[in-house]
Structures are given as structure tokens and as C-alpha cells.
Amino acid sequence: GSGSQSGSDDGPKEGDVIVLADGSGNKVLFIEEVNPSNNQPTGTFMLIPVKESSVTNVYEFDSSGGRTADVNLSESETMAKLGSDPTVVVNHTPGSTEFNAILSAHGAAQSGGGGGGGYSHIAPVFNGEATAEMQLPEPVNDDDDIFVTEIA
Helix, strand or coil, X not given: CXXXXXXXXXXXXXXXXXXXXXXXXXEEEEEEEECCCCCCEEEEEEEEEEXXXXXXXXXXXXXXXXXXXXXXXXXXXXXXXXXCCCEXXXXXXXXXXXXXXXXXXXXXXXXXXXXXXXXXXXXXXXHHHHHHHHCCCCCHHHHHHHHHHHHX
């Protein structure tokens, strides 16, 4: 790349599908994490497990064998997983259909596990709706009040 940027174009780019350096042959989608409140990069990275779909060079979310995403990785942790000279298979441009499909499948898998965190690429609207829904099963607390009065 050009010398103007401080080495940022040497490393992987967001949307790169990269072979893990552990020899497994497993591949991950490389994501730069962003702070949802100001959309600024946090300097941490996420590796979402992917596998090639039925279409050549089109990758999809891979949860087989219990694979899960690595999140909040520092640059050095990321490089440890990807190797010093990462093998990029293909790039799914952020915002492309493939990229969005992987992210939404990852988000769905996360919500099943109750994982929170800065998945800023998934529209923040979901968070607002979820919290509103969560308020509904509140009446359970009434039972506690009854017990208190009976004991007294």
C-alpha cells in the first residue's frame, strides 16, 4: 500500500475470509469492531467462523463442530490466530449480501447464547426492541410481595 497510512493496509481488511494459522484449514471472516455509540474503530477485531457455501468463493457462517466467533481480539491476538502473513481466500465487501448474511447468522447464534457485546454492524434497533420486550414478564415479582405480607 501507500506509505501514507501507518501500516494499516498491510494487515487483513474487513470482510477478508482468512485461513486460520493453526493448520485446521478452518476459515474465518475478519471484522474490525466498532463502538456502536460513535461508530469509531475500537482497535479490536472479531473472527467469525465461515465455510465455503455451495457456491465457489462464497462463504457462509459455520457453527459446525461447535465453532464460535472470537471477539474483542487485540491486534496481536488476531495475528496469532491468522499468522504473520495471513492467507486471504476472498474478500466479502462490508455491506455486501454475503457479508451481511454471515453477520446476521453470527448474530442469531450469539443471541441464542446470551452473548452481548459490540456487534455494531447489526442494526442497533434490535437492542431497543429487545429491551422493550424484556419488560413484559415482570409480574413474577408480585409473588414476593405476597410472601412478605404473609410472613409479617
